[in-house]
Amino acid sequence: MRIHYIILFFILPPIVILLPFLSLPSLPPTPTPTSTSPSFSILIAVFTRADLYERRHFLRLIYNTQSSPLASVHLNFIFCNLTKPEQRILVALEILRFDDIIILNCSENMNSGKTHTFFSSLPRILPHPYDYVMKADDDVFIRFSNLAASLLPLPRRDLYYGFVIPCPSMDPFREYMSGMGFVLSWDLVEWISVSEIAAGEVIGPEDKLVGKWLKEGGKGMNRYSEKPGMYDYPGSNGRCSHDLIPATVAVHRLKRWEQWVHVIRVFKKNVVCAEVEEQGQCSLGFIETSSSQGVVTTQEYENETVSPDINGVGSSPCIDEDDKDESWMQFITEEAWCSNVSTSEPCEDLSTYAN
Numbered sequence: 001m002r003i004h005y006i007i008l009f010f011i012l013p014p015i016v017i018l019l020p021f022l023s024l025p026s027l028p029p030t031p032t033p034t035s036t037s038p039s040f041s042i043l044i045a046v047f048t049r050a051d052l053y054e055r056r057h058f059l060r061l062i063y064n065t066q067s068s069p070l071a072s073v074h075l076n077f078i079f080c081n082l083t084k085p086e087q088r089i090l091v092a093l094e095i096l097r098f099d100d101i102i103i104l105n106c107s108e109n110m111n112s113g114k115t116h117t118f119f120s121s122l123p124r125i126l127p128h129p130y131d132y133v134m135k136a137d138d139d140v141f142i143r144f145s146n147l148a149a150s151l152l153p154l155p156r157r158d159l160y161y162g163f164v165i166p167c168p169s170m171d172p173f174r175e176y177m178s179g180m181g182f183v184l185s186w187d188l189v190e191w192i193s194v195s196e197i198a199a200g201e202v203i204g205p206e207d208k209l210v211g212k213w214l215k216e217g218g219k220g221m222n223r224y225s226e227k228p229g230m231y232d233y234p235g236s237n238g239r240c241s242h243d244l245i246p247a248t249v250a251v252h253r254l255k256r257w258e259q260w261v262h263v264i265r266v267f268k269k270n271v272v273c274a275e276v277e278e279q280g281q282c283s284l285g286f287i288e289t290s291s292s293q294g295v296v297t298t299q300e301y302e303n304e305t306v307s308p309d310i311n312g313v314g315s316s317p318c319i320d321e322d323d324k325d326e327s328w329m330q331f332i333t334e335e336a337w338c339s340n341v342s343t344s345e346p347c348e349d350l351s352t353y354a355n
Contacts (some may be wrong), residue, residue: 039152041072042183045118048138049108050079050087053094054139060098062264071148074130077138078118080106115206118159119184120193129186131156134179141263146249150185150226159185160211160220163230163250167240172223176211178240180252181230184210188219226250233259234350312341 005226038048044063048055056077063075077100082088095101102125106117115135122133132151136142154161161176161184169175184192192198198213214220229249236253244251254260 002205034068038068038072039070040148040156041074041102042132042134042148042151043126043130044073044075044134044136044142046080046136046138046140047078047114047118050082050084050091050103052138053090056094056317058260059138060100063144066144068145068148068151071144073144073148075100077101078104078114080104080108080114080117083108084273102230111204111206113202113206115193115210116198116202119189120198123193124191131162132183132185133189134181134183135179137179137252140180141251141254141260141267142181143248143250143267146229146247150229150249154184154223154224157185157187159183159221159222159224160188160214161224161226162222163227163240163252164225165208167238170227172225177225178210178230178252179205179207180232181250182210184205184220185222188214191217191219197223233263278329 009088046059059077067073079101081103082091089099091103102118104114104117106114106119108114118135119133123129134142134147151161152226160172160177160182162179162182164170165175165178171223192213195217198209198275201209201212226249228242228245229247231248231251232253234241234243235249241253244263247266251263254263
């Protein structure tokens with residue numbers, strides 16, 4: 001067995017660590033470029049904490065298999081300064097392996113300036129600008145293809161996009177966009193980085209503060225509330241929740257493994273079938289849906305324009321060329337996500353890990 005050695009250098013505090021570790025599998029291959037270039041770029045910034053290693057690895061499995069021909073989508077995890085010796089080792093290995101982490105010069109917090117530090121730092125630390133920047137929570141499932149399709153016709157400047165609060169409102173100018181996942185155009189990111197309005201008020205509910213900064217600065221006049229495509233998990237938050245729908249852009253408040261399983265099973269493109277090896281095809285059955293469990297049934301959306309990511313009934317190749325970015329979902333089973341299923345014990349509650 002081959003052993004490799006890496007020397008990790010840290011400036012604050014200065015330490016040198018010699019670590020042996022086994023060879024890691026290679027990263028997934030870069031998708032083959034298509035003849036059509038993406039129309040725009042977006043950075044999705046998932047706010048999390050340094051200690052949540054398993055959460056990040058799980059989200060990588062979810063997000064690194066998604067893509068959209070409409071947009072160049074990059075995802076980074078965002079947290080504040082490392083404070084523990086083990087973080088300096090494990091996070092350094094993550095950065096070497098995945099290169100998808102941004103560490104801010106701040107103390108980990110929810111309502112004490114992390115969001116302002118993030119947006120104000122981006123123009124200085126990124127090698128190039130993006131058309132849009134999305135701030136997202138780590139308990140959100142985002143569908144890249146639907147997000148890109150939703151943003152495609154919208155302005156590239158002065159844009160403030162998300163799930164408007166209060167929940168029943170459809171007026172994007174009513175209050176502010178929920179912290180589950182809101183999007184700013186790059187010119188607004190640059191404005192926040194130099195704005196005295198933003199720098200003067202950084203303590204408090206940060207999604208609400210972003211809306212306040214933009215209102216006081218006369219910014220974000222191109223506002224769009226992605227409803228009903230963005231929402232909280234069915235039954236989790238009153239009028240902010242509704243059933244899962246084909247046009248979903250993002251589902252929030254996924255605090256337990258079984259909720260993640262539920263969402264992924266509904267939005268998977270293919271199912272495992274016995275005739276795969278024999279015929280190279282499989283018959284797509286009904287998505288097991290029930291309104292009582294917060295899923296829109298086939299009958300309920302018969303008259304809707306069904307998202308291409310939710311198949312109906314019929315036959316189709318198991319992995320179509322257009323479906324390959326989500327074809328991994330065909331292997332999803334509850335047992336793979338919750339090892340306690342066979343013992344009738346409840347799955348792990350993730351609420352203690354949430355920001």
